[in-house]
Amino acid sequence: MAHLSAGKPGGVAGGKELATGSGLRYPANGKTIYHRPLNRSKTSELSQASFAYLFSEMVSYALSKVTDIQDLEKRLNMQGHPIGLKLLDLLLIRELPRNQLRPLNIISLLVLIKEKVWQHLFGRQADRLEKSSNADTPDEYMIVDNEPLVNAYISVPKEMSQLNCAAYVAGIIEGVCDGGGFPARVTAHTVGGKEEGEMWPGKTVFLVKFQPEVLERGALIGSEKA
Amino acid sequence: MTVFSLIIINKAGGLVFNKMFHDGLNKISTNDHLVLAGTFHGVHAITTRLNPVNNPGPTPSPATGILTRPEPPSGLEVLESENFRLQCFNTQTGTKFLLFTDTTQANVDVTMRRIYELYSDYVMKNPFYQLEMPIRCDMFDRKLSSYIREINNR
Numbered sequence: 237m238a239h240l241s242a243g244k245p246g247g248v249a250g251g252k253e254l255a256t257g258s259g260l261r262y263p264a265n266g267k268t269i270y271h272r273p274l275n276r277s278k279t280s281e282l283s284q285a286s287f288a289y290l291f292s293e294m295v296s297y298a299l300s301k302v303t304d305i306q307d308l309e310k311r312l313n314m315q316g317h318p319i320g321l322k323l324l325d326l327l328l329i330r331e332l333p334r335n336q337l338r339p340l341n342i343i344s345l346l347v348l349i350k351e352k353v354w355q356h357l358f359g360r361q362a363d364r365l366e367k368s369s370n371a372d373t374p375d376e377y378m379i380v381d382n383e384p385l386v387n388a389y390i391s392v393p394k395e396m397s398q399l400n401c402a403a404y405v406a407g408i409i410e411g412v413c414d415g416g417g418f419p420a421r422v423t424a425h426t427v428g429g430k431e432e433g434e435m436w437p438g439k440t441v442f443l444v445k446f447q448p449e450v451l452e453r454g455a456l457i458g459s460e461k462a
Numbered sequence: 463m464t465v466f467s468l469i470i471i472n473k474a475g476g477l478v479f480n481k482m483f484h485d486g487l488n489k490i491s492t493n494d495h496l497v498l499a500g501t502f503h504g505v506h507a508i509t510t511r512l513n514p515v516n517n518p519g520p521t522p523s524p525a526t527g528i529l530t531r532p533e534p535p536s537g538l539e540v541l542e543s544e545n546f547r548l549q550c551f552n553t554q555t556g557t558k559f560l561l562f563t564d565t566t567q568a569n570v571d572v573t574m575r576r577i578y579e580l581y582s583d584y585v586m587k588n589p590f591y592q593l594e595m596p597i598r599c600d601m602f603d604r605k606l607s608s609y610i611r612e613i614n615n616r
Binding site: 285288289291292294295296390391392393396401437 | 602
């Protein structure tokens, strides 16, 4: 689990915290997360257990505010979105100066997500990248993760079987797409666990559906080769 | 060498989980399981109070000078019959794990520790589990079964 706190000002680590009048907290030495060098990524690994507890509380909190599953997924999605937006900038700035180019077509954007974003968040790449084989939906792409880290300890009860808490990760992906100028809707779907003794019971597909204007633009400037 | 079954009792003495892994024991009804859990909880509480040593309170440790408390009285830990052995593990928060094993089973402590680990991972980190309520977590069931199967086939 590397640096999920990157986009969150609340994730200040180390130092004693002083309360100020505004309710914002600053560490006693005055060094917030914004004072740390952006390129230091070696020591930024977090404990999976602490993330699991944090995420579990995020889900419980969202659960207490909603009435149905769609609402819950939307809430988790919204929590991930700003992280994705900022993560795109962060990851590009950490590249070598000659590679600091934001992706200009769908494929390079998705490859960036599958490789760089996944590596940064989860310490490994996503398992597969697919284009929808259905001719009616050329705007749909799928990122497959066999074992999403956020779901590592989560068992969804039977009455909520459509729920997949990786909606949070879907939100991050959506943020990356939006930030790169490829507005999209991203949803998480569980595809594993249908039969007994399966190898990947938690297999999750992130369905990336780009807005029509993205494909229109791509066709116009010829950046997308079908 | 066999692990027969596992029972988890919450801190109020209610049965929150029971699972059979092997046919070595006769099946008893859910109601009997509930009674067993409640009774064991009561007996455990009384045996804790039986402990004859007076609690001296926190004492400074000779090496570091830091105040330390002696281990709390443990109560009933093992119950043995001709055909099985019942090992009880009481967590800091009062949840009890009862493991029924073969009388010759070795390293029950290690098994218990691993089961406790699985419980803290797959039950306590699950946002859909409500404390003190019966455990219905697929992931916990799955990991537990595969771990016990591994032991029973050894």
